[in-house]
Amino acid sequence: MLIKNARLLDGRKVNIYIEDGIIRCFDCKENDDEVIDAENNLVIPPYFNMHFHLDSVFLPIINKSGTLWEGIRIWKEIKGKLSEDDVIKRVITAVKLMVAQGTLWIRTHVDVTEKSLTLLNALLKVKEEVKEIAEIEITAFPQDGIFTEKGNDELLRKAIEKGADNVGLIPHNEMTREDGVRSIKFAFDLAKEFNKKVDGHIDETDDPNSRYLEVLAKYTLEYEYQEKVSAGHVTAMHSWDPAYRYRILPIVAKAGITVIPNPLINVSLQGRFDSYPKRRGMAPIKEMINNGINVALGHDCIMDPWYPLGSGNMLHVLFMAIHLDQMLSPDELNYSINLITYNGAKAWPKSNYGIEVGNEANLLVTSEDNLIDLLRFMSPPLYVIKGGRVVAKDGKLIYYKGKWEKVLKKPV
Template sequence: MKDSLNAIINARLQGSDELHRITMENDRFAQVTVQSVAATAGERELDAAGNLVVPPFVEPHIHLDAALTAGQPRWNQSGTLFEGIECWSERKASLTRDDVVGRAEQTLKLFADNGIQHVRTHVDVTDPTLTGLKAMLEVRERMAKIVDLQIVAFPQEGLWSFPQGKELMEESVRLGADVVGGIPHFEFTRDYGVESVQWLVALAHKHDLLVDVHCDEIDDPESRFLEVLAAEALRRDYGSRVTASHTCAMGSYNDHYCSRLFRLLKKSGLRFLSMPTESLHLQGRFDNYPKRRGLTRVPELLDAGLKVAFGQDSIRDPWYPLGNGNMLRTLDVGLHACHMLGMGWIDHSLELITDNGAAALDLKEYGIEEGLPARCVVLQGRSPYEVLLGQLPVLASVRDGRVLVDRRS
């Protein structure tokens, strides 16, 4: 990284047509002031040239332990979630520390190059050796200069349905996982799923950890573990620390049920994550026509005042063979799929890959304000509309007052 910056000049902030000067001291933002006219950059100043400057992108849901394994040991030919789990179960048997560390670090460098500085990764802990988890704990420390990494202990094959699932989760927490995960819709029975949700929330609450559950990642309208998760979060007053990932089944729920469900969701204050590219690929596989989109009710959740963020989910793994680390691509697909191309949605669209993701990760210091860590990205465009039109790489990425990425020349 280069020497620390003193300031970013000619910066355009969201919701303002004026240019701003953002000064930095001791790796934090010192002042954010309006410029009366365009300025010329001095020594250790970065010229944003009138482009939009926003907080760093947040990748709230990725599987780094599986990244870059597409086709190993075989391709997911059906394109279903369930064959993906089978392929991964076969690949998981050959995991080594060097294998996981190498692929994870390669992917995180790709993310950093795309302006992502905060990442939450799910790591499969239905592995008696916990090879992936132990490797990812090492990666968290090794990559701390370019990205903050949260680790979810994720029981890919179930807590109740996998031998020693609960014991492996408890060991993962002891080793240093940040977040407790779950996958209730994949448990053998509904009772198992309910019990797993209640148990994992209790475990997280006991250890003061966050929760992120793969919840109802299926088109089945009878898959209703979201209500269980929300009720547990509400009962413990823990909603702001609990994330429901995917909730694809909500796209198949009837409106009568959703009317009652939304009352609970608003009371609970859960965070929601939708992975549009992957859900569009994996869901609707059991439909003929019409085919469901397989996405949760993103605009309705936002209208209800709940926090929703978009994530990539996968980078070339058994579930999704593509992925390039560009959050603007994910945002574009999500806005299209969720019928959110009205200008009102577009004007606030960057929140889906910045502020709302930060809320899901429970980040206490995030944003462009005096006193906060000096972290931001310079985009190519003067407004969210222009940024979405181009979907061009970030011009610059600044972390703790130092330049990580600079494409201005």
């Protein structure tokens, strides 16, 4: 394959020659193989969605209060009633939708406090089913807490034994501060035993007294787990005293923890108990970046008990993030694309990522010739290329199991 007239993020204009799934060289002589003319538009690396819940996708049940806690209550009532076939159908629809819009790497949390582990079994099957179009990492997520109910700790262990990629946790949902701390240590012990990464929901609350990120950082350093730990949401950071943030953020950076805000859902769920002014409820991205913390973004939800909207487009997530944290200067806008590309690759971690000779040929041919317009219009890519193969076109078509098919916006 030859992609000619490609404009890269650093301003270079190149012709990209791909052979055997690898970027072989730039500006090679045009040949008779498949040729895509980028027409001087941006060609960029595909997106990472570093925090998502595939098991609950496309379950648009009304959350009247709009709070995180009502969403959890609704989910608890329905999760045990879901069949494996239903989960698989909804999840594959969502994965295709995300791939068509440029996302090739999806880290999903699956609730393993559902005692039959039906949701996990479904996700393990989907991971294998869709591997030609997307890579999925599964975090075993104890939604109801590790120590809130007898046996949840064993379910988490069983999920890891069955093949989940990461150990999850939710310390702010444990009954006491002490149990929250104990849950973090349990997660690290389990991750160490099975050589897994730690990927937690951390401090997802407006409560300024929720400060489990500091405990996560302590155990990351103690267990020498730098670069293997992610902290999702951390919305309480928005409400922390500035002096406390000033003290704790350098420690988080030293621990090499990736923080994963979820702007669409954080701004929807948080601040629900405020009158006016309302808190935005998102961890401060600029402040974390200035302290040397790796920050990547997640989409979190699509049409589920926590969020009634969502399309799977990571540019929508980025668009919300740059507005909430006022990242609108030229330098900030130019940097922002890293939040859904290179920073995600670092947290995954994904080697051979990026448009350079010798790397895997994973690319997006966009419809815009500059980053500002890509952010303004948030259009899906004209071509999604995975391993040197076109897997999606125009946000509408996807190549799945040997044939082209129309991308569905929701299951039918």
